[in-house]
Amino acid sequence: MLVLVNHFKSKGYSSPAVSDSKRKRQANRVRDIYKDRLNQGFEFIAIVGDLNDTPNSDPLQPLLGNELGLTDIMTHDIFTGDGRPGKEASVRTDTTGEKLVESKRDKNITKERGSRKYKTVLC
DSSP states (O other): OOOEEEEEEOOOSSOOHHHHHHHHHHHHHHHHHHHHHHTOOOOOOOEEESSSOTTTGGGGGGSSSSOOOOEGGGGGGTTTOOOOOOOOEEEOOOSOOOOOEETTTOOOEEEEOOOOOEEEEOO
């Protein structure tokens, strides 16, 4: 698995238009890197980090606008969280190949059995 770790521009310290523009440029660059890595043969890629925005925001649309088929982990059917956008979670696989999704906020762990593949975005 390839993990692309990010920390996008904060919404503070400048006008909303300026910070939105910076986050959108960052999202566009991450999208380009993601596409390059797919073309290089990487099958499992996670885009993670503090993206400093909500999944439906305009600046994140280069990643979540369905062009890439990426999914916000919080909308995934095996994710258990606390209902707030942008909170911490992790996805890992145990020794039997079972996927485990853990919400760090409430310590819930959900297991997935089977061979389904997911490309996820952690926001």
